[in-house]
Amino acid sequence: MSRRLRRWQAECLELAKIHYLNHVDFFVQATPASGKTRLAAEIAHWLLEEERIDFVICFAPTREVVAGIQRTFTAVLYQRFGDTLASVGAAYTYQSMEHHPEDFWTLFTKYRTLTIFDEMHHCAGHDPLLSNTWGQKIIQRIQNAATYTLALSGTPWRSDDLPIALARYSNPEGKLICDYRYDLQTAVYDGVCRLPRITLIDNPLIRLTEETENTASVRAFSSFQQLLGESPISYEDLLRHDDVLNAVLDLGIDRLNQERSSVPNAGGLVVATDIEHAHQIAALLHFKGESHVVVNSQTPKAHQLIDQYRHNSMRWIIAVSSKRSFQDVVDLLHVPERSQ
Missing domain, CATH: 3.40.50.300 (P-loop containing nucleotide triphosphate hydrolases)
Incomplete structure (x- = not known):
C-alpha cells in the first residue's frame, strides 16, 4: 500500500x-x-x-x-x-x-x-x-x-x-x-467526503380514509407535517407505505441515471429502518428492473458482498439503519472505485 x-x-x-x-x-x-x-x-x-x-x-x-x-x-x-x-x-x-x-x-x-x-x-x-x-x-x-x-x-x-x-x-x-x-x-x-444534499419531499394533496364498522370518512391534509400531527399515522407508517417508497425510489433512480451519464458504474445507497423494510424496498426495486443487493447484520459474508458491489456495476445497495450494518456499508464503500 x-x-x-x-x-x-x-x-x-x-x-x-x-x-x-x-x-x-x-x-x-x-x-x-x-x-x-x-x-x-x-x-x-x-x-x-x-x-x-x-x-x-x-x-x-x-x-x-x-x-x-x-x-x-x-x-x-x-x-x-x-x-x-x-x-x-x-x-x-x-x-x-x-x-x-x-x-x-x-x-x-x-x-x-x-x-x-x-x-x-x-x-x-x-x-x-x-x-x-x-x-x-x-x-x-x-x-x-x-x-x-x-x-x-x-x-x-x-x-x-x-x-x-x-x-x-x-x-x-x-x-x-x-x-x-x-x-x-x-x-x-x-475533497475527502461529499457535501450532503437533502431533498425534501412533500405532498399537498394527501387523502386519509378512516373506516369504522358502519361508515368511512375521508380527511384531507396539505402536508406530511399536518398528517403526522393531526392523525394516527406515524412516520414509520409513511416509511413503509408503498406509494411513498415508490415516489422516493423513482426520484433516486432518476438521479442515479443522471450520475451514470458521466460515471457509468455509479451506485446508490438505500437506508432501511430494519431487515423487513430492506426486503420491502428490494422487492420494489426488483419490480422496477433495478439491480440491487441487500446487506445487513444477519447477511452471511456481508463484507464480501460489499466488496463485490464496490467493483461491479450493480446499481443499488440496501443497508439497515443500525449502528452496525449501516456504518459497515458506509466505511467499506468509501473507496475511489465507485461513485456514491
Missing part, C-alpha cells in the same frame, strides 16, 4: 507521535468514511518501527469491520495481521470480549500493546457500576494495562448520556475532549 496519506491523516499521525511521548490514551474524532482505519494502521506502524510496542490489538463493532481492519493493517504493516496473535496483532469484535479466556487478558500485562477501539462510543462508562458490558471490560482489563490506547469515533456521543470509556471530559461543562478532530465541513473542503 502506498505510504501517501491524506492531509489530515499525516497531521494526526505527527500529533500522535508527540502525544504518545507523555500520554497513554489518544482520542480521535474523524467524520465517517474519512480514513480512520488507515490512520490507525499508520500509528501502529510507527510504534512498531520505534520498538515501543510488541503487539497491536483492535476491537470493532462487527465482524465486517474487523475483516476490513485486518486487510488494511496487513497492507500497511507489511506483516500478517489476523484473528489470532500468531502475528503482529489481531482484531476482534467487542462482543468477543465476554468470551476471551484469562490467557488473552494477560497479553496486556505481559507485553507492550497498542489497543485500538473503533467507534469507541459503543463502549460506555468510567466506572464498573455505570458502564455497559464492553465498557466494564475495558475498565477492568485494559485501561491500566495497555501500553497505549487509540480510540476512534465518527460520532463521539451516546444517546443515553453515559460517558465514553477512556474519554476525557471538561469540567464543569462535561464536553468531550478530543486529541484530534476532523469534522465533516473540513472533510468536504478537502
Whole structure:
C-alpha cells in the first residue's frame, strides 16, 4: 500500500507521535468514511518501527469491520495481521470480549500493546457500576494495562448520556475532549467526503380514509407535517407505505441515471429502518428492473458482498439503519472505485 496519506491523516499521525511521548490514551474524532482505519494502521506502524510496542490489538463493532481492519493493517504493516496473535496483532469484535479466556487478558500485562477501539462510543462508562458490558471490560482489563490506547469515533456521543470509556471530559461543562478532530465541513473542503444534499419531499394533496364498522370518512391534509400531527399515522407508517417508497425510489433512480451519464458504474445507497423494510424496498426495486443487493447484520459474508458491489456495476445497495450494518456499508464503500 502506498505510504501517501491524506492531509489530515499525516497531521494526526505527527500529533500522535508527540502525544504518545507523555500520554497513554489518544482520542480521535474523524467524520465517517474519512480514513480512520488507515490512520490507525499508520500509528501502529510507527510504534512498531520505534520498538515501543510488541503487539497491536483492535476491537470493532462487527465482524465486517474487523475483516476490513485486518486487510488494511496487513497492507500497511507489511506483516500478517489476523484473528489470532500468531502475528503482529489481531482484531476482534467487542462482543468477543465476554468470551476471551484469562490467557488473552494477560497479553496486556505481559507485553507492550497498542489497543485500538473503533467507534469507541459503543463502549460506555468510567466506572464498573455505570458502564455497559464492553465498557466494564475495558475498565477492568485494559485501561491500566495497555501500553497505549487509540480510540476512534465518527460520532463521539451516546444517546443515553453515559460517558465514553477512556474519554476525557471538561469540567464543569462535561464536553468531550478530543486529541484530534476532523469534522465533516473540513472533510468536504478537502475533497475527502461529499457535501450532503437533502431533498425534501412533500405532498399537498394527501387523502386519509378512516373506516369504522358502519361508515368511512375521508380527511384531507396539505402536508406530511399536518398528517403526522393531526392523525394516527406515524412516520414509520409513511416509511413503509408503498406509494411513498415508490415516489422516493423513482426520484433516486432518476438521479442515479443522471450520475451514470458521466460515471457509468455509479451506485446508490438505500437506508432501511430494519431487515423487513430492506426486503420491502428490494422487492420494489426488483419490480422496477433495478439491480440491487441487500446487506445487513444477519447477511452471511456481508463484507464480501460489499466488496463485490464496490467493483461491479450493480446499481443499488440496501443497508439497515443500525449502528452496525449501516456504518459497515458506509466505511467499506468509501473507496475511489465507485461513485456514491
